[in-house]
Amino acid sequence: xxxxxxxxxxxxxxxxxxxxxxxxxxxxxxxxxxxxxxxxxxxxxxxxxxxxxxxxxxxxxxxxxxxxxxxxxxxxxxxxxxxxxxxxxxxxxxxxxxxxxxxxxxxxxxxx
Amino acid sequence: xxxxxxxxxxxxxxxxxxxxxxxxxxxxxxxxxxxxxxxxxxxxxxxxxxxxxxxxxxxxxxxxxxxxxxxxxxxxxxxxxxxxxxxxxxxxxxxxxxxxxxxxxxxxxxxxxxxxxxxxxx
Numbered sequence: 001x002x003x004x005x006x007x008x009x010x011x012x013x014x015x016x017x018x019x020x021x022x023x024x025x026x027x028x029x030x031x032x033x034x035x036x037x038x039x040x041x042x043x044x045x046x047x048x049x050x051x052x053x054x055x056x057x058x059x060x061x062x063x064x065x066x067x068x069x070x071x072x073x074x075x076x077x078x079x080x081x082x083x084x085x086x087x088x089x090x091x092x093x094x095x096x097x098x099x100x101x102x103x104x105x106x107x108x109x110x111x112x
Numbered sequence: 113x114x115x116x117x118x119x120x121x122x123x124x125x126x127x128x129x130x131x132x133x134x135x136x137x138x139x140x141x142x143x144x145x146x147x148x149x150x151x152x153x154x155x156x157x158x159x160x161x162x163x164x165x166x167x168x169x170x171x172x173x174x175x176x177x178x179x180x181x182x183x184x185x186x187x188x189x190x191x192x193x194x195x196x197x198x199x200x201x202x203x204x205x206x207x208x209x210x211x212x213x214x215x216x217x218x219x220x221x222x223x224x225x226x227x228x229x230x231x232x233x234x
Contacts, residue, residue, distance in 0.1 A: 003156065034218060034219060034220060036220040036221075038157075038221075044226075045207055045224035045225060045226055045227055046149075046157065046207070046209075046221075046224055047224070048220065048221060048222050051212065051220055051222075052220075057222060089156065089157055091157075091220060093218070093219045093220070097171060098171065098172065098173065098174050098177065099159070099173060099174065100159070100162070100171055100219050101147075101159040101219045101220075102159070103156055103157040103158065103159065104156070105156055106156045106157075
């Protein structure tokens with residue numbers, strides 16, 4: 001199972017919006033609703049920020065939103081803040097027993 | 113609140129063994145599957161293994177199947193990852209992560225431990 005494709009980097013100024021894409025296949029992102037997004041600051045554990053394509057866990061600011069179209073999921077961070085500078089990973093359920101979860105390649109977001 | 117604390121990492125020689133532990137608290141440990149996810153230095157996340165809430169089901173990535181074994185002791189609220197025949201490419205920070213599903217596996221993770229570093233080197 002190949003990793004989901006994300007752009008290596010994205011950037012925006014404080015207050016602006018940035019959108020990160022996550023491209024898979026019709027067997028993972030395109031088929032299942034179990035697409036999630038994680039935020040990881042350097043040296044820290046990942047944190048779930050979006051689940052099931054567009055659900056925000058409790059405590060996650062509504063500046064974070066998710067969507068999906070076909071085989072591509074997207075994460076949008078609106079009203080960028082300095083603390084949003086981090087690595088972002090998408091993931092998808094695949095339904096494959098020996099590889100049920102596939103992660104994206106990761107996108108580093110820089111707040112200019 | 114939910115806490116996951118990994119331990120047991122360190123330096124191990126190629127071909128050697130290591131057992132990682134993940135102490136869980138703040139939730140009904142016996143009702144949730146726990147995954148192991150690793151991250152090689154400077155690299156992305158890689159799913160490694162799952163043990164279901166009751167231990168009856170284990171899944172492994174192809175890269176570790178036959179070498180790694182997951183287990184759990186719900187009475188101690190502790191999960192384990194036994195790593196045998198380790199290779200240099202197993203060098204990574206290993207995270208344990210809680211599945212969101214109650215008595216069911218949804219294969220995404222709402223809480224993560226801080227990770228423990230395993231270095232395979234002679």
